[in-house]
Amino acid sequence: MIKRKPRFDAVALTHLDAAYNLARWLVRDEQVAQDMVQDGYLRALKYYDGFREGSDMRPWLLRIVRNTCYTWLQSSKRDEDRVEFDDERDSSAYESVFDRADNNPEALLIRKQEGERVNLAISILPPAFREVLVLRELEELSYEEIAAVLSIPAGTVMSRLARARVMLRKELNRPMCEE
Numbered sequence: 001m002i003k004r005k006p007r008f009d010a011v012a013l014t015h016l017d018a019a020y021n022l023a024r025w026l027v028r029d030e031q032v033a034q035d036m037v038q039d040g041y042l043r044a045l046k047y048y049d050g051f052r053e054g055s056d057m058r059p060w061l062l063r064i065v066r067n068t069c070y071t072w073l074q075s076s077k078r079d080e081d082r083v084e085f086d087d088e089r090d091s092s093a094y095e096s097v098f099d100r101a102d103n104n105p106e107a108l109l110i111r112k113q114e115g116e117r118v119n120l121a122i123s124i125l126p127p128a129f130r131e132v133l134v135l136r137e138l139e140e141l142s143y144e145e146i147a148a149v150l151s152i153p154a155g156t157v158m159s160r161l162a163r164a165r166v167m168l169r170k171e172l173n174r175p176m177c178e179e
Contacts (some may be wrong), residue, residue, distance in 0.1 A: 008048050012041060015058045018139045019065045025134045026069040026127065036072060040065035059141065059148035066131065066149060121171040129164035136161055 019040060023033035044051075044064050051060060122130060135141045135149060136157075143161075147154040 008045060011057050012044060012061060015061050016041075018058065019061055021138060022062055022131065022134060023065055023069050025122070025130055026066065027073065028123065032072065033069075036069045037065055040068040043068065056145065059145040062135070062139075062141075062149040063151065117172065117176070118168075121168050124171055125164055125167055129160055129167060132157055132160045133164040133168065 016037065019037045020033055023036040023040075024030060027033050027036060040061070041064075044061055047064075051057065122133060125133065131150070132146060135146045136143075141149065143154045143157045146157045146161075150157065
């Protein structure tokens with residue numbers, strides 16, 4: 001039986017959404033992302049005795065979930081550069097656009113399309129750049145927290161983030177194909 005330090009559940013569960021968001025962007029599959037988060041949390045619980053009290057748990061948990069995802073990606077020999085856009089999955093984050101008070105259908109459609117385009121552009125980025133962008137812009141982690149999650153220097157985080165933003169901007173500036 002695994003002994004739990006007090007408050008693991010209370011502290012760890014507050015970061016569940018961030019862990020799932022990172023896993024979903026890395027593995028690109030909702031069900032697998034849920035499995036990776038579950039496996040990551042089980043590992044975190046198992047090694048919770050090694051966690052330094054007083055430290056921020058979020059980077060520690062996200063690093064474990066990230067490593068779990070990469071282990072799965074390596075073992076399943078998935079092609080990381082292949083991009084499969086799933087309209088339902090990749091645009092679900094932007095469905096809340098329709099809950100806004102703005103009653104202008106054209107503005108709602110434009111916002112939804114822009115959100116889908118940004119989502120697709122992020123998913124096209126190579127994993128190393130996609131993860132720093134997701135951690136900084138979507139999860140709002142500091143450079144130091146991202147460095148802790150990825151086990152790289154903060155300077156490397158800043159460099160990758162700058163390059164990711166350039167790649168994202170370049171992708172978003174491409175002309176849209178007419179259907």
